[in-house]
Amino acid sequence: MSVTMSLSVLGFLLVLVAVALGQDGINQSTCVAEDAASLAKGIVTPGWGVNYSTQSICALKGSTVNLSCSYMYPSGTVTSTFWFTKCKWPTYISLLNDSDYTGRVNYSSNQMNTNTLTITDLRVNDSAIYWFRFLTDQTEGKYYGKPGVTLSVTGLQVKMSATTVTEGDRVTLTCITTCNLPGSTYIWYKNRQLINNNTSLYLNPVSSMDAGNYSCAVNGFNDLRSPEKTLTVLYGPKEHLSISPFLW
Ligand SMILES: *[C@@H]1O[C@H](CO)[C@@H](O)[C@H](O)[C@H]1NC(C)=O
Ligand SMILES: *[C@@H]1O[C@H](CO)[C@@H](O)[C@H](O)[C@H]1NC(C)=O
Ligand SMILES: *[C@@H]1O[C@H](CO)[C@@H](O)[C@H](O)[C@H]1NC(C)=O
Ligand SMILES: *[C@@H]1O[C@H](CO)[C@@H](O)[C@H](O)[C@H]1NC(C)=O
Ligand SMILES: *[C@@H]1O[C@H](CO)[C@@H](O)[C@H](O)[C@H]1NC(C)=O
Ligand SMILES: *[C@@H]1O[C@H](CO)[C@@H](O)[C@H](O)[C@H]1NC(C)=O
Ligand SMILES: *[C@@H]1O[C@H](CO)[C@@H](O)[C@H](O)[C@H]1NC(C)=O
Ligand SMILES: *[C@@H]1O[C@H](CO)[C@@H](O)[C@H](O)[C@H]1NC(C)=O
Ligand SMILES: *[C@@H]1O[C@H](CO)[C@@H](O)[C@H](O)[C@H]1NC(C)=O
Numbered sequence: 001m002s003v004t005m006s007l008s009v010l011g012f013l014l015v016l017v018a019v020a021l022g023q024d025g026i027n028q029s030t031c032v033a034e035d036a037a038s039l040a041k042g043i044v045t046p047g048w049g050v051n052y053s054t055q056s057i058c059a060l061k062g063s064t065v066n067l068s069c070s071y072m073y074p075s076g077t078v079t080s081t082f083w084f085t086k087c088k089w090p091t092y093i094s095l096l097n098d099s100d101y102t103g104r105v106n107y108s109s110n111q112m113n114t115n116t117l118t119i120t121d122l123r124v125n126d127s128a129i130y131w132f133r134f135l136t137d138q139t140e141g142k143y144y145g146k147p148g149v150t151l152s153v154t155g156l157q158v159k160m161s162a163t164t165v166t167e168g169d170r171v172t173l174t175c176i177t178t179c180n181l182p183g184s185t186y187i188w189y190k191n192r193q194l195i196n197n198n199t200s201l202y203l204n205p206v207s208s209m210d211a212g213n214y215s216c217a218v219n220g221f222n223d224l225r226s227p228e229k230t231l232t233v234l235y236g237p238k239e240h241l242s243i244s245p246f247l248w
Contacts, residue, residue, distance in 0.1 A: 026088045026093060027088070035146050047073060047074030049071065050143070051070050052068070052069045053069065057150070057151055058177070058179035059154070061155040061156075065118070066116050066117065069115055070114045071114075072113060073136055075138060076137050076141050078134055081107065081109070082096065082107065083115075083130055084130070084131055084133060092133050095130075101119065101126075106120075117130065127153045152179040155177075156177060158175060158227070163229070166235075167206060167208055167235055168205045170202070170206060171210070185198040186219060187217050188217075189214065191213055192213075194222070211231055211232060211233040213229065
């Protein structure tokens with residue numbers, strides 16, 4: 001008897017774990033499909049609505065992002081508000097209950113009928129569509145706002161026009177993102193020392209002094225550096241020709 005009990009408790013816990021992991025078909029794809037289907041049908045519920053302050057946003061890996069919305073409803077009292085990325089009707093998983101986001105999300109409301117989701121320490125895998133849902137004390141008083149907010153999280157990568165060059169060549173270093181971070185300028189590090197150049201770094205003509213490990217960061221987010229990329233500079237024949245007369 002007690003064995004059966006603990007097995008059913010275990011089974012229940014496994015179901016909870018499966019839901020938290022977004023298995024069991026409760027995932028982003030099932031939400032996207034549902035959202036697309038209702039948008040295609042032009043479903044509008046009079047009196048209900050959610051306005052997102054932005055519909056798509058690009059953010060830097062490791063940084064913090066705020067997603068905000070305002071919402072309205074015809075009557076009653078709001079009993080629950082939350083954001084989600086994984087669902088399958090009628091289950092919607094609050095990010096506060098989603099193990100992918102543990103300790104990294106917060107909801108706040110600084111005005112009536114507004115809500116802000118804050119996600120800290122962003123990961124590339126946080127790239128997803130985020131929806132806001134609220135429940136009221138009325139029968140059928142549940143709603144979520146379409147089409148949500150599309151969040152893209154980008155890391156940084158150093159792109160070099162060449163990684164092995166000869167003295168006298170020219171090299172361009174560019175800081176690459178996978179989405180457009182509006183209004184951002186970039187800063188550069190060589191061997192972990194800040195060098196005061198932004199956007200692209202042009203080394204022309206390159207000298208042996210330029211050899212080293214380069215990384216970039218978004219200005220103002222100096223600690224969130226890209227992985228390093230090594231520039232190798234080979235001695236050019238020109239140098240030897242110009243140096244040899246001095247030897248004599
Ligand atoms: C989401 O769930 C559906 C079943 O409802 C499944 O077919 C699909 O593979 C799942 N997608 C992911 C990314 O887990
Ligand atoms: C997010 O919003 C909070 C207040 O709600 C603010 O203090 C913080 O600076 C905002 N962060 C970003 C990255 O916009
Ligand atoms: C959304 O914005 C539109 C236009 O500004 C406004 O008419 C509508 O009432 C807003 N809806 C919500 C839920 O705030
Ligand atoms: C979140 O989890 C709590 C219990 O831990 C539960 O009461 C609540 O319904 C869950 N909400 C959502 C939206 O997942
Ligand atoms: C969540 O936001 C509220 C309101 O802005 C704030 O008081 C609280 O400290 C925040 N909690 C965390 C864990 O950041
Ligand atoms: C991101 O998600 C993919 C599949 O969804 C997974 O294979 C990968 O390990 C995840 N990466 C991180 C850093 O969590
Ligand atoms: C580029 O960097 C220099 C020196 O650090 C700074 O004075 C200048 O404002 C920066 N330019 C931009 C567009 O950020
Ligand atoms: C940085 O930029 C300045 C002008 O903006 C230029 O004179 C200097 O050569 C650059 N430094 C490197 C290392 O590219
Ligand atoms: C550059 O990085 C490589 C590989 O990570 C390392 O072996 C080398 O010592 C680094 N050079 C400098 C100057 O930090």
